[in-house]
Amino acid sequence: MRLDKFVMRSTRLTKQQVTTCIESGEVTVNQQAITDVRYQVHENNLIDYLGEQLIPRAFRYLMFNKPANTICSNVDGDYPSILNQINIEDKQELHIAGRLDADTTGLVLITDDGRWSFNIMRPEQNCEKTYRVTLSKPLANDVVERFEQGVLLSGEAKPTLPAKLKKISVEQAFAPDPSQNQQDGYKTQMPQQVLLTITEGRYHQVKRMFFSVGNRVNALHREQIGLLKLDIPLGHWRYLTQCEVNSFIN
Template sequence: MRLDKFLCKSTELIKEEAIQCIHAGEVLVNGEVAQNEAMQVHENNVISLNGATLKTRDFRYILLNKPAETVCSNIDEVYPSLFHYLEVEKVSELHIAGRLDADTTGLVLITDDGRWSFNITSPQKACCKVYRVGLSRALTTDKANEITEKFAKGLQLQGEETLTLPAKLEIISPKEVLLTITEGRFHQVKRMFARVGNRVVSLHREQIGAVCLDVDVGQWRYLTKEEILSFGK
């Protein structure tokens, strides 16, 4: 972790203030003055500010039920940021482990632990994400079987060289399905159904790994220790 980030995570300083303290020689790392804000520090380093030993705050792991017409960004864009729903300090330090489009609803996981979120977003980790998908065209039994087989084998999406990773399709009704994928390409679910001649009219994420959505729209909670560890540390 960068030294300036360590100061922000262990004090109430913002980045600019942390850098000022570092340049002023007020920060010691293992007893020596450190004046490079980009210096990498680790858990076993002893870091102090004006004589007070610092310890980073615990990482935060949050589940939120994303409403439609919000963006997975720390700032407002065309639509407002979903971070407005969180009542926590240091919101700027948080990021989303697997973003959703503005019109997509459901489960998002929010954290300030980059290593942990990598276990969720990296295709190599094969973390399952389950989406409830509403379709514009009803699926016949034959068509449903055909699409299920294609998704299981992988699809060639427009503009991409590699096939999608195997995905699981479960038919709920002719116009509603559950889709489980282990990657997060740009507009992936919508593009997958477009590739087989259908259109997504609603998209809602219900589950990531072993964590299921269990709060109302716009509500949030901290993950349990068991849920956090289920993604690896």
């Protein structure tokens, strides 16, 4: 962790105050004054400020069930930030581990532990994310196999990593065709829901994957990350248990 971030986590100083005290030589690392705010410190370092040892606040780990028309950001934008619905101290220190689009709902992990969230987000960790996807029409017969092999998205040089796709339901209904004079109507394909599990987080990946096979995502909801399943109502949050936190630590 950077020295300035360590000092901020261990005191109530503002960012500017922390910068000033470090550059003035008031902070020591292993009894040596360090004036570079970017200096990297580690768990076993002894860090003092004006002769007093600094002990950082414990990291926090939260689950949040994101509603639609909110954004995974620390500040409001075109839509309000999800952090507006979380009422805890030092909220500005939190960040989102794996963002969702404004119109996507479901499981979001929030923390102030950068190393922990990095392990969740980088593809080589193979952390699975499962989405419930509502499609505009039923799947073609070959889509499950194509997703298992990886699909090439528009503008990408490499195909996606293998993904798991499970059909949930297919509904078909008959409806009259207003454009034709047919007494018995015609068959209309209704939306289908599927579960998609991926280990990457490319830009709009889920929507682009289905678009590449001639389908469209009407609704998207993240149900699970790793072994952690969403278990709270929409718009609510809770702290993770230590066991849940540890499930993301290799």
